[in-house]
Amino acid sequence: MVLFYSLLYEKGGRERNEDSMALHRMETRAGELTMALICDGMGGEDKGELASGYLVECLSVWFYDKLPSVLRNGFRRGRIQRCLQRQLFTVHEELRRFGLENKLRCGTTMTMLLIFNRQYLLFQSGDSMAYSLGRKIRALTPRQGNDRGVDRCIGIGSFKAPHMSGGRVACNEGFLIHSDGFGDRITPKDMLGALGGGRIKERGEADKALRTLAKAGVRRGCRDNMSAIYLGCS
DSSP: OEEEEEEEEEOTTSSSOOEEEEEEEEEETTEEEEEEEEEEBOTTOTTHHHHHHHHHHHHHHHHHHTHHHHGGGOOOHHHHHHHHHHHHHHHHHHHHHHHHHHTOOOOBOEEEEEEETTEEEEEEESSOEEEEESSSEEEOSOOOOBTTBOSOOBSSSSOOOOEEEEEEOOTTOEEEEEOTTTTSSOOHHHHHHHHOTTOOOSHHHHHHHHHHHHHHHHHTTOOSOEEEEEEEEO
16 A cells, blocks of 8 residues: 655754654554654753654554554544544653653644555644645645644643544555644645655655755745655555
């Protein structure tokens, strides 16, 4: 199902990279399962990179230890959603307690894409984005945030369940998830021009396209961390 993938992980104009990311693939009895995950430590917070890294670590363990048993009876959205929310709530409370004990604000956003056979699910807490790319580009996640900042994250404030959406994977479809820094100066039109239209056939082409987009973002004044994952599907 997922033929190839490409990763971009750039510090940008910041002293440290507060983004964390992971991509995992696993063969199950029912089919191939892929998880792409980007977490962005809250910009300007005290321990953003700790929060994003810890959430990625916990969700990577969850992918291998918990998710396969949930999928034994099929790709059921409700069961996957409940299982993931329990894990996210646990991490949220751990990070919140750590912050209170150490007088820190320790939070992170999260966007996760799960692909199983010809179905996908997306979970979003915060302002990282996900797109479907073919002849056109389609946003799969709502735009988050307001003048006061991101309206939900893991580790700060009260826990809010992530937004969930899903659908069927079309033939020759590509998926892009990225942190808000990557999308700060890069438009959906730019992404479509570099990655859409069925022009990306293998990993090397996707690597080059992501690097080209990142360089364009820097030229236009982006100073944030830039992280992205592109998945090319059959």
